Amino acid sequence: MSKVLIIDDDNFICEILKKHLQNHKYDVQIAYTGKSAEQTIKKSNFDLILCDFRLPDTSGLELLQKIRAIKQEIPVVIMTAYADVRMAVKLMKMGASDYITKPIQQEELLSLIKKLVKKEKQPKPQPTHSTYINGDFIIGDSEKIKHVIKLARRVAPTNMSVIIGGETGIGKEYIARFIHENSLRKDKPFVAIDCGAIPKDLANSVLFGHVKGSFTGAISDKDGMFQKAHGGTLFLDEIGNLSYDIQLKLLRAIQERVVSRLGDDKLFQNDIRIIAASNDNLLSEVHNNTFREDLYHRLNEFKIEIPPLRERPEDIDVFVKHFISMANNELNREVKGLTPDAKKIIMEYSWYGNLRELKNVIKRAVLMADGEMLDQFCFPEEITYPQNYDRQNRTETIEIKASDSKLKNASYEIEKQLIIKTIREAGFNKSKAARILNIDRKTLYNKLKLYDIKL
Numbered sequence: 001m002s003k004v005l006i007i008d009d010d011n012f013i014c015e016i017l018k019k020h021l022q023n024h025k026y027d028v029q030i031a032y033t034g035k036s037a038e039q040t041i042k043k044s045n046f047d048l049i050l051c052d053f054r055l056p057d058t059s060g061l062e063l064l065q066k067i068r069a070i071k072q073e074i075p076v077v078i079m080t081a082y083a084d085v086r087m088a089v090k091l092m093k094m095g096a097s098d099y100i101t102k103p104i105q106q107e108e109l110l111s112l113i114k115k116l117v118k119k120e121k122q123p124k125p126q127p128t129h130s131t132y133i134n135g136d137f138i139i140g141d142s143e144k145i146k147h148v149i150k151l152a153r154r155v156a157p158t159n160m161s162v163i164i165g166g167e168t169g170i171g172k173e174y175i176a177r178f179i180h181e182n183s184l185r186k187d188k189p190f191v192a193i194d195c196g197a198i199p200k201d202l203a204n205s206v207l208f209g210h211v212k213g214s215f216t217g218a219i220s221d222k223d224g225m226f227q228k229a230h231g232g233t234l235f236l237d238e239i240g241n242l243s244y245d246i247q248l249k250l251l252r253a254i255q256e257r258v259v260s261r262l263g264d265d266k267l268f269q270n271d272i273r274i275i276a277a278s279n280d281n282l283l284s285e286v287h288n289n290t291f292r293e294d295l296y297h298r299l300n301e302f303k304i305e306i307p308p309l310r311e312r313p314e315d316i317d318v319f320v321k322h323f324i325s326m327a328n329n330e331l332n333r334e335v336k337g338l339t340p341d342a343k344k345i346i347m348e349y350s351w352y353g354n355l356r357e358l359k360n361v362i363k364r365a366v367l368m369a370d371g372e373m374l375d376q377f378c379f380p381e382e383i384t385y386p387q388n389y390d391r392q393n394r395t396e397t398i399e400i401k402a403s404d405s406k407l408k409n410a411s412y413e414i415e416k417q418l419i420i421k422t423i424r425e426a427g428f429n430k431s432k433a434a435r436i437l438n439i440d441r442k443t444l445y446n447k448l449k450l451y452d453i454k455l
């Protein structure tokens with residue numbers, strides 16, 4: 001797995017980029033200052049560094065010189081605002097590998113990183129189980145997941161649009177890729193976009209492209225996801241986040257099979273299969289008039305619902321083995337398995353963050369392990385004693401940590417705890433939680449990213 005270091009003092013940008021890159025199987029670390037970046041670079045080997053041009057304690061230029069002094073060969077990409085492009089070109093002359101302008105288009109960043117990180121060090125886990133099919137995709141042993149795979153295989157060779165439902169971190173994107181790879185389009189692009197992460201005013205351009213001058217900052221013609229996915233599959237994650245007018249443009253693009261770039265009258269033919277995913281119940285959003293009914297029916301030619309991990313405990317064992325194997329590769333460890341106590345903890349926990357949470361918890365446990373087996377002490381308290389943790393979150397008084405002495409930190413902590421508490425009380429239904437909190441769903445998702453809440 002390739003390692004990327006993001007250096008930026010903007011916590012929000014860091015978290016969005018981190019999630020996007022992690023979804024594409026990069027191991028990501030963040031440094032918020034030049035100083036901490038230097039220390040991190042000295043301690044670990046990275047395959048690529050993504051560095052903001054302006055940092056609180058240094059400039060991109062100075063930091064680049066220091067990075068070059070520590071690690072000569074490591075690719076460094078500078079993130080900059082449009083106004084700084086000339087400086088970015090200067091930085092390239094001084095040894096930066098490339099630059100990317102803000103606001104960052106995630107797919108552009110991804111292809112830049114892929115280009116620069118030539119040697120993918122994707123760990124190839126040892127096949128410990130018959131459920132591996134290719135690469136790091138595994139199925140599981142439960143009848144429920146086998147049924148999901150049966151549906152995915154059945155629909156894959158058709159051109160039908162698919163809606164994939166399921167809780168966060170359950171593997172909706174993995175199933176979407178599985179469908180693509182088993183379809184006749186497998187040699188064409190699979191383009192994934194997280195609709196929840198696209199700023200509202202950029203959605204039109206990100207999806208459909210734009211021509212130079214169509215808005216401030218459109219300094220050149222740019223293709224959108226529809227053009228990039230031509231011939232292949234477009235995966236629209238968290239589709240419920242698209243605004244009503246973009247939903248309408250999307251419907252037209254699917255029905256009429258033509259798209260136009262922002263600011264351009266010319267129509268382009270497109271041949272795309274759409275797979276959409278949502279954490280929430282899209283049908284109830286249709287009833288609430290936040291999702292277009294015509295678009296819903298157009299997309300809902302086939303539906304696959306992935307059951308939460310807690311409803312199929314038979315799958316936990318195989319995923320635990322898989323994630324231990326991945327963590328061993330990444331962290332250079334040789335963990336063999338779990339003690340009976342640790343296994344009991346893992347089996348009894350509710351895994352509301354599903355496979356993503358399980359993977360993170362296992363990785364942390366592998367790091368913590370002193371010997372060859374993961375025992376109960378390798379797991380954090382909220383996993384070992386979830387009852388206490390829940391009770392703590394249910395209390396009306398929100399405890400502030402001693403370290404949160406600064407007013408800003410304290411209010412962040414209160415907001416974070418309130419969001420967690422409300423989501424739990426709303427039965428993990430994010431739309432309902434957003435309504436209780438009196439904020440829109442997009443704002444809630446942004447805050448979940450900001451605070452790294454994985455519920």
Ligand SMILES: Nc1ncnc2c1ncn2[C@@H]1O[C@H](COP(=O)(O)OP(=O)(O)OP(=O)(O)O)[C@@H](O)[C@H]1O
Nearest residue numbers: 136137138167168169170171172173174355356359
């Ligand atoms: N079939 C699978 N085999 C191996 N790992 C998986 C599989 N499905 C999911 N994972 C792991 O779980 C993580 C989350 O999966 P994925 O991003 O597909 O979930 P998601 O449901 O699309 O999440 P979100 O709702 O947050 O977009 C992946 O990064 C991967 O590590």
